[in-house]
Amino acid sequence: MASSLDLSAWWAKKIRNGTPVVVTMQNPNYSVVEIDGPGAAAFRSMDKDRGKNAKQFTWVLLLKAHRAVGCVAWLATALWALLRAVKKRLLLRRGFSTESDKPGKGRSLLRFLRAFLVLSVVMLAFEMIAYWKGWHFKKPNLHLPDNLHIPEATEIRGWMHTAYLSWLAFRADYIAYPIQVVTNFCIVLFIIQSLDRMILCLGCFWIKLKKIKPSINGDPFKSDHIEGSGSEYPMVLVQIPMCNEREVYEQSISAACQIDWPRDRLLVQVLDDSDDETIELLIRAEVSKWSQRGVNIVYRHRLIRTGYKAGNLKSAMSCDYVKDFEFVAIFDADFTPNPDFLKKTIPHFKRNPELGLVQARWSFVNKDENLLTRLQNINLCFHFEVEQQVNGIFLNFFGFNGTAGVWRIKALEDSGGWLERTTVEDMDIAVRAHLNGWKFIFLNDVKVLCEVPESFEAYRKQQHRWHSGPMHLFRVCLPAIIASKISIWKKANLVLLFFLLRKLILPFYSFTLFCVILPLSMFVPESELPIWVICYIPVLMSLLNILPAPRSLPFIVPYLLFENTMSVTKFNAMVVGLFQLGSSYEWIVTKKAGRSSESDLLMASERDSKPIHRGVSEGELVELNKLKDQQVAAPPPAKKENQIYKKELALALLLLTAAFRSLLSAQGIHFYFLLFQGVSFLLVGLDLIGEQMS
Numbered sequence: 001m002a003s004s005l006d007l008s009a010w011w012a013k014k015i016r017n018g019t020p021v022v023v024t025m026q027n028p029n030y031s032v033v034e035i036d037g038p039g040a041a042a043f044r045s046m047d048k049d050r051g052k053n054a055k056q057f058t059w060v061l062l063l064k065a066h067r068a069v070g071c072v073a074w075l076a077t078a079l080w081a082l083l084r085a086v087k088k089r090l091l092l093r094r095g096f097s098t099e100s101d102k103p104g105k106g107r108s109l110l111r112f113l114r115a116f117l118v119l120s121v122v123m124l125a126f127e128m129i130a131y132w133k134g135w136h137f138k139k140p141n142l143h144l145p146d147n148l149h150i151p152e153a154t155e156i157r158g159w160m161h162t163a164y165l166s167w168l169a170f171r172a173d174y175i176a177y178p179i180q181v182v183t184n185f186c187i188v189l190f191i192i193q194s195l196d197r198m199i200l201c202l203g204c205f206w207i208k209l210k211k212i213k214p215s216i217n218g219d220p221f222k223s224d225h226i227e228g229s230g231s232e233y234p235m236v237l238v239q240i241p242m243c244n245e246r247e248v249y250e251q252s253i254s255a256a257c258q259i260d261w262p263r264d265r266l267l268v269q270v271l272d273d274s275d276d277e278t279i280e281l282l283i284r285a286e287v288s289k290w291s292q293r294g295v296n297i298v299y300r301h302r303l304i305r306t307g308y309k310a311g312n313l314k315s316a317m318s319c320d321y322v323k324d325f326e327f328v329a330i331f332d333a334d335f336t337p338n339p340d341f342l343k344k345t346i347p348h349f350k351r352n353p354e355l356g357l358v359q360a361r362w363s364f365v366n367k368d369e370n371l372l373t374r375l376q377n378i379n380l381c382f383h384f385e386v387e388q389q390v391n392g393i394f395l396n397f398f399g400f401n402g403t404a405g406v407w408r409i410k411a412l413e414d415s416g417g418w419l420e421r422t423t424v425e426d427m428d429i430a431v432r433a434h435l436n437g438w439k440f441i442f443l444n445d446v447k448v449l450c451e452v453p454e455s456f457e458a459y460r461k462q463q464h465r466w467h468s469g470p471m472h473l474f475r476v477c478l479p480a481i482i483a484s485k486i487s488i489w490k491k492a493n494l495v496l497l498f499f500l501l502r503k504l505i506l507p508f509y510s511f512t513l514f515c516v517i518l519p520l521s522m523f524v525p526e527s528e529l530p531i532w533v534i535c536y537i538p539v540l541m542s543l544l545n546i547l548p549a550p551r552s553l554p555f556i557v558p559y560l561l562f563e564n565t566m567s568v569t570k571f572n573a574m575v576v577g578l579f580q581l582g583s584s585y586e587w588i589v590t591k592k593a594g595r596s597s598e599s600d601l602l603m604a605s606e607r608d609s610k611p612i613h614r615g616v617s618e619g620e621l622v623e624l625n626k627l628k629d630q631q632v633a634a635p636p637p638a639k640k641e642n643q644i645y646k647k648e649l650a651l652a653l654l655l656l657t658a659a660f661r662s663l664l665s666a667q668g669i670h671f672y673f674l675l676f677q678g679v680s681f682l683l684v685g686l687d688l689i690g691e692q693m694s
Helices: 007-015 053-091 106-132 159-208 227-232 250-255 277-292 308-317 318-324 340-347 372-396 407-413 423-437 457-484 489-525 532-548 550-579 598-608 617-632 646-664 668-686
Strands: 021-024 029-033 234-243 266-273 297-301 329-330 355-366 405-408 439-450
Touching: 021 106, 021 405, 029 407, 053 407, 106 550, 106 646, 159 489, 159 532, 159 550, 234 250, 234 308, 250 266, 250 277, 266 277, 266 308, 297 550, 308 423, 308 532, 318 355, 329 340, 329 407, 340 355, 340 439, 355 372, 355 423, 372 439, 372 457, 372 532, 372 550, 407 423, 423 439, 423 457, 423 489, 457 489, 489 532, 489 550, 489 646, 489 668, 532 668, 550 646, 550 668, 646 668
Parallel strands: 234 266, 234 329, 266 297, 355 439
Antiparallel strands: 021 029, 329 405, 355 405
């Protein structure tokens, strides 16, 4: 980055701001004599013989000193709190190892970051020595021998000076140009991705302006009474896949069993992959309770969790009775649909035989729980209201979200059913259905309550799966996309936009540009990274992301910093999935907190006011009593300590080192960006964001 290393000139420039004064002390009343300076013209209209009282001048100085002391005290308090948190994490840490501690997981990236950090510290020390000895040049350039004066042999002062001059020449001739090439390449990718986001936002604005949304033609049901119009209600299967979901199993089963649909045309499947016997007994008891109340509900438990969620759904669809059903609605364990969910989604399939999927929007019951959930809400609101809605309206295609959607069973069967080849079985079936000509509809006004992860550990593991799975799927399904009979522009949309631009290029340039090239350009100032790349466009893109969630506008700066912080996790996951490394086929169930909405709490209180075991058989009642005794006698679970994330900490130190280097060059916007981004990495690396686990 082209910048000056002359700190003295910059400091002198700062000092010269204002009107220079001379204070004479010839009498007890100090007089202020005006001297010509840059700001002298503003005072020429005033009476020159009029002086200032010494007490007034002293009070002004005291007020300024008080403000400065207050600012320094606040910074000292914040720094002391941060140092205490560092001590707590580093010296008092006890608990489970992080992903970086496990052999073979992210070690290559961590080694690269450590080497980069050590090299940056060495270069910073070298630059500090050169600066204090006055060896620095004012205007470094890509072609140093042609544009800069190289000292003669008589001017060279010692071996260190010689080494510094050799480093400058080597840096300009061999390092700056490759860095500039990579920088320009990443900037082009950045511009393309920004244009894609702007086009999506314009499409969303057009949808809002024209009030475009999927509509239902006519009255889908002949009668208002459910029992009197069974012929108009198709057979619907509701599936609830879960695995060790102690916190949320009850509310999800309860919500599914209270869906407003004829009892004889609805079946609820609880698909349990739990390996905890206690949780298995609890879920069995809940299913038995609703079965005794007249709900058609079945419980399926797999002893071996092969294929994760895809294997669970595939096993459930192999039942003989599934052939009697026309549609299947899928809800993850933390999703609680409203009773009218099927009445708002199923009618869209009527008189539309090409429609294979109706996807509803997610709504989050814990979006205001902490800073982490607020930032996730920004991302997911943009994903649903902009990406999903625009692609649904204009392309009739988007990635299935894995839950809160209704599939036509024929579309699933024609597309090959659920496959266990990746950890993103929802995206897999969506791509295959699209290749087979099925259309999708997204309903932005139909919302299903769910949770977002409240701890950074859970969010990090979720994002790893969400970004490694698509790259793994891209490798697997690319030949099928090329050989399919869909139009060329649909193939281009799948390959270039859906996979490459939004799943590969985005994490690549985010990590490379802001976590590698930017700090590197501080030590190789001949390479240039424009300010609009660092500030203007990222702020504009952040504003576009926040538009679907306008209440989150005060969090625009934390959102921008946090997205760059997450780029290291997303980049690592993208590489793991693309090259099918060790953790590319790993599924860790996202931790749930079991948050309930106000309506959920009201329904729970109504259920609790009734006998809990009414309609339950004697044998099941005995099992429930045993389970209660076990829960009372069981010791409280051991608490986990907050974790240390080594890659984020290494990047934090790297960015802070680069920030100090930029301070020597008096680069304002670069210094502040590197400083705040480094602090953001530090907070995340010390697990100081989100739910505190200990």
